[in-house]
Amino acid sequence: MPSSASPRPGSRRVMTGLMLALFLGAIEQTVVATALPAIVRDLQRFDLMGWAISAYLVASAAATPVIGKLGDLHGRRIMLLVCMSGFLLGSALCALAVSMPMLVAARALQGVGGAGLIIVAQAAVAEIAGPRDRSRFAGYFAIVWAVAGLVGPLLGGVLTDWLGWRAIFWINLPIGLLALWVAWPGLRAFTAGGRSGRIDYLSTLLFGIATTAFLFALTWGGGRYAWTSPQVWGLFVFAAMVGAAFAWRQTRVADPVIPPMFVRHAVIGPALLVGLLTYGFYIAVAVLMPAYYQIGLGLSAAHAGMLLIPALVGGAISALLGGRHAARTGDFKGPVLLGFPIAIAALAAMGAFAPQLTPLTASLLLGVVGLGIGPSTAIINVVAQNAAPARELGAVTGAMAFARTLGTAVVATAGTALILLRLAQAGIGVTPGASGAESLSRLAGQELSPAARELFRAAFGGLFYAAAAGLLLAALVFMSIRANRLRVPAGAGPVEPEATTASAEA
16 A cells, blocks of 8 residues: 555556546436437337436445445456446447337446446545545546536537437447556556455345335335325335345344444444535535526526536535645545535525525535535545445445435435425426426426516525535534544555544444
């Protein structure tokens, strides 16, 4: 394990390959959105339209902890090959799809591979870089995420218009092969070859069933079925029962998929909660802001997309600066605790003036939110990795990724339901039987009166206030982490942050 003083020869090439892999996994979450109308026109089955995106996200969420654990057992190098192969096979099958069910199934395979690319890249960095340098590389990864968020919808639209929607999947093949060619030779020298142990397949099955049932309930609730319907409640109860069985199983096996000590750990436990809250509320706001721009302000989809640029750029810049500060000084708390109040204040202002915001004001305030959130996106994952034993690097990386995905799914669904409820109370009808996202999409295509648009903007006030409260809770939890600085270890392997060695479990 290198120190943070200087990179080892060849590390930059490996990092470049890993960032390409991360880019593929990240962009596939957004590139399909603008191509969906063309896909549905070609393959029909409008009822499965939402599953072209949901299948990827559900499969990704269910696979993240398992893939992280497999990386611990078999090594990052072989897992990169396996995950990239699955991702590229899924991409090819998507491009060759002749029906929507075939496309949805291929997207699920793509989702498993895409989740693997993200987890393997993040865990490999934890093996390649010293504890402080991980923060710096995490800043670079945040820029990759921002670029993927910006380029994804634009690339999807351009390729669909010029070459057809199948091109958005074919283009993954040369990029994926390039990432493998760049990273593969050097990974052997930088990452561990795995360790003894075995995956508990019953735990894997239980986790996958519980996660899928829970996300199905979130997807169907308020759309295909009412939130109070026995179908939705049944799925929630079933997910809770299977999830409880999974948790019990983790306390009984020698090599758990998600070690129970993660939850009790004085650093990892709070880090998981901070990741869930931070990503959940911030991404939920970012995902719903295009509806605010299109429906509330009457802007085009392209204009709405451009107004998200300040948030993505601001978040990437502050993530890079926060990561560099942590790498240079070892202080990981300062940038995050400076950023949270900035984001909270901006969200509170958006809540107070939700009905009156202009496009420029809303975009700038959202940019300030991104600026405040950026340091936590670069640092919180590193804090958890540094506190985990070396043998559990992949497991903790997968657990952090799952917490972020779960938070995003829950808060985005709750936020959409809140907005639609306020609209229904104001007399603005939503599409019966449609999901929340579909209802918002259809509202975007309708002509609404100025009064109706103002009511729609006002409905976002509650979401902005809730996000401010969620980030305030995240800040308080982050302050409770029993560590102050990241240390440069004398030997190899991850080390715990200062002041946590004596309290591995709380």
